[in-house]
Amino acid sequence: MPELPEVETIKSDLEKVILNKKITDIVIHRASVIKEPGLKKFKSLLINSWCKKIIRRGKLLAIEIITHQKEIYFLAVHMRMTGQLVYGKEDPKSRVSFKLSNGFYLCYNDQRTLGELRLVKDIRGLSVIKNMGPEPLGEDFKADDFIRDISVRAARIKPLLLDQKFIAGIGNIYAVEALFSSKINPAKKACDLNAREAKVLFKNIKGTLRKAIKCRGSSFSNYRDGYGNKGTFSENFYVYGRKGLPCLVCENSIQRIKLGGRGTYFCSKCQK
Numbered sequence: 633m634p635e636l637p638e639v640e641t642i643k644s645d646l647e648k649v650i651l652n653k654k655i656t657d658i659v660i661h662r663a664s665v666i667k668e669p670g671l672k673k674f675k676s677l678l679i680n681s682w683c684k685k686i687i688r689r690g691k692l693l694a695i696e697i698i699t700h701q702k703e704i705y706f707l708a709v710h711m712r713m714t715g716q717l718v719y720g721k722e723d724p725k726s727r728v729s730f731k732l733s734n735g736f737y738l739c740y741n742d743q744r745t746l747g748e749l750r751l752v753k754d755i756r757g758l759s760v761i762k763n764m765g766p767e768p769l770g771e772d773f774k775a776d777d778f779i780r781d782i783s784v785r786a787a788r789i790k791p792l793l794l795d796q797k798f799i800a801g802i803g804n805i806y807a808v809e810a811l812f813s814s815k816i817n818p819a820k821k822a823c824d825l826n827a828r829e830a831k832v833l834f835k836n837i838k839g840t841l842r843k844a845i846k847c848r849g850s851s852f853s854n855y856r857d858g859y860g861n862k863g864t865f866s867e868n869f870y871v872y873g874r875k876g877l878p879c880l881v882c883e884n885s886i887q888r889i890k891l892g893g894r895g896t897y898f899c900s901k902c903q904k
């Protein structure tokens with residue numbers, strides 16, 4: 633599932649190629665991924681509109697467009713498990729392809745079709761945005777607030793990091809990697825972390841996400857960037873997907889447990 637670094641990579645890739653391009657046609661192969669408005673309106677609003685800006689909030693990407701009637705709309709793309717937004721030639725496997733004025737396409741691919749496209753007037757009105765916690769790389773995400781918020785939560789720390797209402801953009805990969813870097817056991821209750829541990833975690837969340845953005849994301853499963861290429865952060869995983877392999881720090885075997893229904897990797901020696 634694309635997490636913050638993957639969506640940020642797609643955003644910066646697409647900014648270089650789709651801004652100020654006009655959408656001249658739309659080919660819809662799987663209408664069910666378009667959640668609003670109806671298909672007819674979706675097409676009539678988007679065709680002959682211009683891509684003006686790209687926004688990322690958490691794991692959500694939105695393309696701000698201006699229609700031929702000079703109205704502003706947002707095409708919000710929630711990629712969920714297997715969504716991809718790839719610029720290039722028309723891809724017959726894509727679910728929805730947007731033909732651009734330069735002859736290239738912006739293809740929305742989605743193997744499992746769990747993703748969602750929405751064309752709305754105001755993205756702030758989307759429930760996913762309304763309920764979203766702070767951006768971990770945003771300036772208003774402060775250590776003191778994080779330490780305080782953690783101290784009152786009885787949930788286990790790893791599932792709490794996945795809670796998009798608590799903090800935006802973190803999924804399974806970056807939660808386990810940030811916890812490993814912080815030497816914190818993922819099953820520990822958030823309120824049992826002391827202020828020093830919470831501060832280290834705060835730093836490592838930012839550090840892990842920044843490093844992953846530099847590596848253009850992690851292609852552990854089917855993630856692709858805006859040009860259809862893989863990210864390389866997967867080569868830097870300490871624990872994710874490494875069940876039974878030796879810990880890169882202490883050589884103890886990496887364990888996989890389930891927490892909140894999600895596979896969770898950690899080193900029981902390094903993480904207390």
Ligand SMILES: [Zn+2]
Pocket residue numbers: 879880881882883884899900901902903
């Ligand atoms: Zn270890």
